[in-house]
Amino acid sequence: MTKFIIRRFLGIFPTLFIIVSISFFLIRAAPGGPFDTEKAIPAEVLVNIEAKFHMDEPLVVQYGRYMYDILRGDLGPSFRYPDHDVNYFIANSFPISIQLGTISIVLALILGISTGIISALRQNTWIDYSTMGIAIIGISIPTFVVGPILMYFLAMKLHWLPTSGWITGRHGYVTLIMPVITLSLPFYAYFARISRASIIEVLRSDYIRTARAKGLSGPVIIIKHVLKGAMLPVVSFLGPALAGILTGSVVIEKIFRIPGLGKFFVQSAFNRDYTIIMGTVIVYAVMLVVLNFIVDIVYSFLDPRIAYK
Amino acid sequence: MTAAIENQNKNEFDQAVKGSSLNKDAWRRLKKNKMAIIGLYIVIIYAFIAVAAPILPIYSYKKIILDHQHLPPTFTKTAGELMYEKVKTRMLIIAKKRGRTELNEREQKKLEGLRHKIKTEVKTIDGEIVKLHERIYYLGTDYHGRDMLARIIYGGQISIAIGLIGAIVALIIGITVGAIAGYVGGAVDNFIMRFVDIMYSLPYLLLVIIFMAMFGQNILNLFFAIALVSWLTVARIVRGQIISLKNSEFVEAARSIGASNRRIIFKHMVPNTIGIIIIFGSLEIPAFIMYEAFLSFLGLGISAPYASWGSLVGDAVEGMADFSWRLFFPAIIMTIFLFSMNFLGDGLRDAFDPQSKNKL
Secondary structure, three states: OHHHHHHHHHOHHHHHHHHHHHHHHHHHHOOOOOOOOOOOOOHHHHHHHHHHOOOOOOHHHHHHHHHHHHHOOOOOEOOOOOOOEHHHHHHHHHHHHHHHHHHHHHHHHHHHHHHHHHHHHOOOOHHHHHHHHHHHHHHHOOHHHHHHHHHHHHHHHOOOOOOOOOOOOOOHHHHHHHHHHHHHHHHHHHHHHHHHHHHHHHHOOHHHHHHHHOOOOHHHHHHHHHHHHHHHHHHHHHHHHHHHHHHHHHHHHHHOOOOOHHHHHHHHHHHOOHHHHHHHHHHHHHHHHHHHHHHHHHHHHHOHHHHHO | OHHHHHHHOEOOOOOEOOOOOHHHHHHHHHHHOHHHHHHHHHHHHHHHHHHHHHHOOOOOOOOOOHHHOOOOOOOOOOHHHHHHHHHHHHHHHHHHHOOOOOOOHHHHHHHHHHHHHHHHOOEEEOOEEEOHHHOOOOOOEOOOOOEHHHHHHHHHHHHHHHHHHHHHHHHHHHHHHHHHHHHHOHHHHHHHHHHHHHHHHOOHHHHHHHHHHHHOOOHHHHHHHHHHHHOHHHHHHHHHHHHHHHOOHHHHHHHHOOOOHHHHHHHHHHHHHHHHHHHHHHHHHHHHHHHHHHHHHOOOOOOOOOOOHHHHHHHHHOOOOOOOHHHHHHHHHHHHHHHHHHHHHHHHHHHHOOOOOOOO
């Protein structure tokens, strides 16, 4: 098991290296640069600016310098907003995205699994049909449709909730409600469907029949035996779900005007602000890779066969 | 194997046995699934409308008519009547603010002029002389006075095309790579599958966002960016299928009579994975439509004058409090299609794979 964890841990680094490298060269290969503005900058000035950001060096040297810098934890200065460096922007916006993402995934997991259990135990009743109906709605409607429609009814017509903003504003925690519902709905739906299907399968297995035959009570069987066996597919969907929450938050932050990392990401890609895009990609990638690592470890504890394959 | 049974045509009780292929069985199971069949019909209707768009009696989707800006949906009133009402209410509001209950002479005259314009004005669109203000916009108009119905239909054309082409490209690349990896095995398989693993762990939608923002928003880039990463799942699954088929008797038989590797892979093994391929094809189409809509919503996909469902929804968010029809119609129409595709895909999966190992 330890060997598996170590091997899996070492696998993180090449993945990160590849992501960072691909993004670096993809960004540099694109037409246009960070200093293309409406107003033409005089050539001498441009030379000076480029020298300041080391843009005059060969690409490989820039790449080496960048890699060295990020290893020291320095994401460099912003090209467009010279007053602050990228670390500053990320330190300000990342916690917001983290809060939004964590609340959403936890909510989706808890509600999704509970729904799954209920509809698996009441299979083919109206409870089952209605919850699975809601689940398929959640999967089919894209977040960028759910978000504006919620906003239209709850905020603009009924005035129950503020249209946008973040908890630090004057509305406090109510600003969380719509973004969290929108972001977690599809993942809630997937978790509900997956856990329902796998619980039904486990309920039919021999060891559950044995547990029943021993005379264990219903709740004990469900909690101690069924859930443990049925959680495998749920855990293996956690990885893709986390990636989805991450990209989903880009849209959510745009709809509800949340000052998180996603907002910077799209904007800076348009601005060709190389260092900010790179910084954002690195933060996203580290988060994704580390979380996937944790998911794999949890999975290998639930199903030890994985580690020995 | 089934061929042998079919050839005998009699069972042990000497009754005629009609052979039933895997695909026929699947079709029979699919027909029993009501939701899937409803989904299939809806998808066919959508496809028909999308294909027939140029000959349908709808208005131009790109002609800008500023007079018709933001007209609400209606079944009875012509654009001219709505325009007239809009101008008149605006005048009355202004008059009220200034403490008058009646319109003054200048305003009356203006309205008279507008009435005349509505009655007489004609424009040539696509070589036809059109009495513009007699149009009826069933689904309203957008910011540039373009017909929402036409934009949704043409937007659907683009969305569905992207879904289809994306899925086809993904299937072609995925099947080829997966089949080669599975059949050849060894170092080639190892190399290809490591590559797929690495690609899998990339936050690729983020890379797609960078790619689209930096290389410009056109349809070609969009296809390229999406197709680049979409074949991974197909490759994995086809590889698994091929490996399990590799040692079967019919492949051995083909090899023994000297069939080439290429022939064995593409004539004997790939057709046997057709069920899985259909399932994934049908599930990839809505996924692509979602990706495209996602990018268009962020302003990174289709750009004006073209539209897709995603870009229509994205454009509508601004100002949706006053012009809600711009948000609701494309959103509902897209959702119905995604719904139907998902039901159809689920149905196909249950039909081709009754044990449903790939259930999600």
